[in-house]
Amino acid sequence: MGDKLTKIIAAYEELEKKLLDPDVLADPKEYARLAKEHASQAELVAKAREYLQALDDIEAAKEMLHEADAEEKAMLQEDISANEEKLPALEDDIKFLLIPADPNDEKDTIVEIRAGVGGDEAAIFAGDLYKMYQRFCEGRGWKIQVLSSSPSEAGGFKTIEFKVSGDKVYSVLKFESGVHRVQRVPKTESQGRIQTSTATVAVLPEADEIDIQIDQSDLRIDTYCASGPGGQCVNTTYSAVRITHLPTNTVVQSQDQRSQIQNREVCMQMLRARLYEMELEKQQAEQGAARLSQIGHGNRSEKIRTYNQPQDRVTDHRIGFNGTYNGVLLGDGLSSVIEALAAAERAEKLAQAV
Numbered sequence: 001m002g003d004k005l006t007k008i009i010a011a012y013e014e015l016e017k018k019l020l021d022p023d024v025l026a027d028p029k030e031y032a033r034l035a036k037e038h039a040s041q042a043e044l045v046a047k048a049r050e051y052l053q054a055l056d057d058i059e060a061a062k063e064m065l066h067e068a069d070a071e072e073k074a075m076l077q078e079d080i081s082a083n084e085e086k087l088p089a090l091e092d093d094i095k096f097l098l099i100p101a102d103p104n105d106e107k108d109t110i111v112e113i114r115a116g117v118g119g120d121e122a123a124i125f126a127g128d129l130y131k132m133y134q135r136f137c138e139g140r141g142w143k144i145q146v147l148s149s150s151p152s153e154a155g156g157f158k159t160i161e162f163k164v165s166g167d168k169v170y171s172v173l174k175f176e177s178g179v180h181r182v183q184r185v186p187k188t189e190s191q192g193r194i195q196t197s198t199a200t201v202a203v204l205p206e207a208d209e210i211d212i213q214i215d216q217s218d219l220r221i222d223t224y225c226a227s228g229p230g231g232q233c234v235n236t237t238y239s240a241v242r243i244t245h246l247p248t249n250t251v252v253q254s255q256d257q258r259s260q261i262q263n264r265e266v267c268m269q270m271l272r273a274r275l276y277e278m279e280l281e282k283q284q285a286e287q288g289a290a291r292l293s294q295i296g297h298g299n300r301s302e303k304i305r306t307y308n309q310p311q312d313r314v315t316d317h318r319i320g321f322n323g324t325y326n327g328v329l330l331g332d333g334l335s336s337v338i339e340a341l342a343a344a345e346r347a348e349k350l351a352q353a354v
Contacts, residue, residue: 005048005330011039012045020218023317044097049067051090092350099349104205104280105171109205110147110273112161116179118197120154121186126199127156128329131171133164136158136334142166147266148254161270163206166194170205175341177203177304182329184309194310198303206269214272220244221264226255243267250274305337319344 015038018024024031061076061083068076086218088207100106115122123225126352135143149160166171181198189195223238240255241263254266307329314328314337321340327333 001091001094002052005052008041009045009048009052010043015041025146025207045095047090047093051087051094054086054090054158058083074200096346102171105168107170107205107207108163109167109170109173110161110163110204110206110270111173111176111201113157114159114200114202115152115157116200118182120152120180120188121195122157122197122199123152123182124156124162124186125182126158127152128182128202130157130160130162130300132334133162133176133327135332136245137164137166139255139332139335140166141174142169146256147270148252148256163227170203172338172342173203174205175338175345176201179303180305180307181303182307182309184307202277204273204277205271205280212272212275212279214268214275215292218246220246223260239263239265241270245271245275248275250278250279252323275279298342316341 015034024034054317056247057098058080061080065076087091113126114135115126118125134144135195136278143166145163145165147163148162151156152158172295179194179198179200179269183194183196185192185199186195201337220243222242222243222244224240226240239258239260240253241260242251242253243264244251250271252270254263254269255265305314307314307325309325310336312325312345314323314325315335321337321338323333328337
C-alpha cells in the first residue's frame with residue numbers, strides 16, 4: 001500500500017502546482033475543474049500522509065531501540081504500539097476513500113414528498129416531513145427552494161417538491177428515499193385512536209442538460225391559471241405550466257413561481273431529474289445482484305422508517321436504528337439517523353472492497 005499512497009500524494013502535489021500555473025488561473029473553467037479534483041482528493045491525501053508518517057515513526061523507533069537504555073526503550077515501545085494501533089483504522093479509511101465515489105453525491109437534489117395512505121392525516125404528515133427536512137437543511141447551511149406544491153385544506157401538503165442546494169447534498173439526503181410511516185393520534189380524532197398514515201419521499205439528483213438531452217418535439221407544454229387550496233383561482237394569468245414527456249408519459253407541473261417562464265424552467269429541472277432517475281434505475285437493474293443492498297436503495301415502495309408518537313420512537317427499518325419521535329421529527333435528531341445509515345453504507349462498501 002505504501003507505494004500506491006506515495007504515488008497518490010505525488011499526483012496531488014503536482015495538482016497543487018497546476019493550480020498555481022498562470023495559464024490555469026487565466027482559464028476559469030479549467031481552474032474550477034482542477035480545484036474540484038484537488039478538493040475531492042484532500043481527505044485521502046491527508047489520511048495517506050498520516051499512514052505513511054506512522055510507518056516512518058515505527059521504523060525510526062525500532063532503529064533507535066538498539067542504542068536506547070531501559071527507560072528510553074519503554075518510551076519507544078509505547079510510541080511503536082500507539083502508531084501500530086492507528087494503522088488498521090487508517091487502512092480502513094483509505095480503502096473506503098479509494099472506492100470510486102458516486103458521481104451523483106456532489107449534486108444538488110430535488111426532493112418530492114407525496115401524501116400516501118391516511119387522508120388528511122397523511123397530508124399533515126407530509127407537511128411535518130417537509131418541516132423536518134427544512135430544519136435539517138437550514139442547520140447545515142443548505143438552501144431550499146420550493147418548486148411546486150399542492151397544499152391540503154386540513155394542513156400540510158398533498159405533494160410538495162423542493163430543490164436543496166449546498167455541499168454534497170445528494171450524498172446525505174439520498175438515504176431518505178422511500179415510504180415513511182407515522183403512528184399517532186390525529187388532531188381530528190376525538191376518540192383518541194391511533195392512526196397509521198404514510199408519505200412517500202423521493203430524492204432525485206439534479207440533472208443538467210449535459211446529463212440528459214431532451215428533444216423539444218417530445219414535449220407537450222400546457223399553461224393554466226395557478227390555483228390555491230380547494231381549487232380557487234389565485235391569479236388570472238396563465239402562469240402555471242404542465243409539461244408532459246410523451247415517450248415516457250412523465251408529467252411535471254409548477255405554479256409556485258412568479259412567471260410562466262420561471263415555472264417552465266422549474267418544470268424542466270424536475271423533468272430532467274426524473275428522466276435521469278429512470279436512466280439510473282435502468283443501469284442499476286442491469287447491474288443485477290451487485291446492486292441489491294438495503295442501504296440507500298432509493299426505492300419508493302420500500303417502507304424505510306416508522307415514526308411512533310405514543311412510544312416516542314423512530315425506527316429506521318433498514319438498519320434497526322432507533323431514535324426519539326420528538327428528537328427526529330420535531331428536533332434535530334435526523335442527523336443521527338443519517339449518520340448511522342452512512343456508517344452502514346461505509347461498512348458495506350468496505351466489505352465489498354475486501
